[in-house]
Amino acid sequence: MILQGKTILIANISGRRSTGWAIAQSLSKHGARIAYTYQTERFGNEVRKLFEPLDSIDLGECDVTSDDDIRKLFERLGNEVNTLEGLIHTPAFAKQEDLANDFVNTSRDGFKLALDISCFSLIAFCKQALPFLEVSGGAVTTLTYIGGERAVKNYNVMGVAKAALESSVRYLAADLGPKNIRVNAISAGPMRTLAARGVKDFMVMHEMAKEKAPLRRNIETSDVGDTALFLSSDLARGITGEIIHVDSGYHIIGI
Numbered sequence: 001m002i003l004q005g006k007t008i009l010i011a012n013i014s015g016r017r018s019t020g021w022a023i024a025q026s027l028s029k030h031g032a033r034i035a036y037t038y039q040t041e042r043f044g045n046e047v048r049k050l051f052e053p054l055d056s057i058d059l060g061e062c063d064v065t066s067d068d069d070i071r072k073l074f075e076r077l078g079n080e081v082n083t084l085e086g087l088i089h090t091p092a093f094a095k096q097e098d099l100a101n102d103f104v105n106t107s108r109d110g111f112k113l114a115l116d117i118s119c120f121s122l123i124a125f126c127k128q129a130l131p132f133l134e135v136s137g138g139a140v141t142t143l144t145y146i147g148g149e150r151a152v153k154n155y156n157v158m159g160v161a162k163a164a165l166e167s168s169v170r171y172l173a174a175d176l177g178p179k180n181i182r183v184n185a186i187s188a189g190p191m192r193t194l195a196a197r198g199v200k201d202f203m204v205m206h207e208m209a210k211e212k213a214p215l216r217r218n219i220e221t222s223d224v225g226d227t228a229l230f231l232s233s234d235l236a237r238g239i240t241g242e243i244i245h246v247d248s249g250y251h252i253i254g255i
């Protein structure tokens with residue numbers, strides 16, 4: 001029960017296949033109370049049902065492109081708790097055409113949207129979460145992919161967004177470290193979730209990762225859940241600004 005007595009906000013969860021839900025289960029098993037949010041009511045019904053048996057706080061909808069939505073989310077959080085010991089950040093999005101066309105054809109709009117949802121939202125959330133996290137220190141964890149480090153076919157503008165996200169992790173870690181707030185990212189291997197379906201030829205990527213990875217298997221969302229548990233706990237108290245690969249070792253392979 002390494003998270004007993006701690007409240008952790010997960011922003012956000014889309015349903016039973018989402019990485020956010022796997023993380024919620026890992027954290028909850030170890031005693032955490034989970035405050036959760038979802039993008040729209042389209043996800044709300046399923047997500048609320050998942051959380052029914054858990055010690056949790058439903059914070060309702062939040063579109064991370066809206067400063068107002070983010071501010072109101074933290075107002076609702078403030079009505080329930082005064083402190084947070086952790087924040088898990090999962091939003092990511094890019095337009096379908098930007099994940100299918102040649103990268104050189106990325107539109108200005110598509111670029112802005114992908115970076116706004118997939119990267120800036122982490123900064124915006126950290127800013128609003130700061131008064132809650134600085135009370136007793138805490139851990140912020142976000143999710144990234146190797147497409148932020150290398151050029152991965154069809155990942156395109158999402159790779160650029162993940163590179164910016166990973167850089168933001170380092171800047172936030174440097175900024176918030178003196179307040180005893182750690183900021184890290186998990187670089188996950190391909191997992192069959194809702195977001196993954198948007199990437200063209202995702203299943204080809206999924207199979208290749210399995211064949212080449214040292215562990216010769218794809219990762220499960222629960223592998224990420226348990227790493228998020230470690231990073232959110234005091235066991236990881238000396239780790240910040242880090243990108244931890246949970247990808248069966250795929251990232252170490254050359255040809």
Ligand SMILES: NC(=O)c1ccc[n+]([C@@H]2O[C@H](COP(=O)([O-])OP(=O)(O)OC[C@H]3O[C@@H](n4cnc5c(N)ncnc54)[C@H](O)[C@@H]3O)[C@@H](O)[C@H]2O)c1
Binds near residue numbers: 019089092093
């Ligand atoms: N699935 C994979 O193969 C994989 C691999 C590495 C990293 N990741 C990362 O894991 C994270 C979670 O993705 P997932 O695969 O679990 O899929 P997912 O679809 O469950 O998660 C993506 C989330 O982004 C949210 N989102 C998108 N636009 C939003 C907006 N405007 N406002 C609020 N929320 C918004 C969706 O509602 C959803 O909850 C993402 O950051 C993704 O890039 C996924």
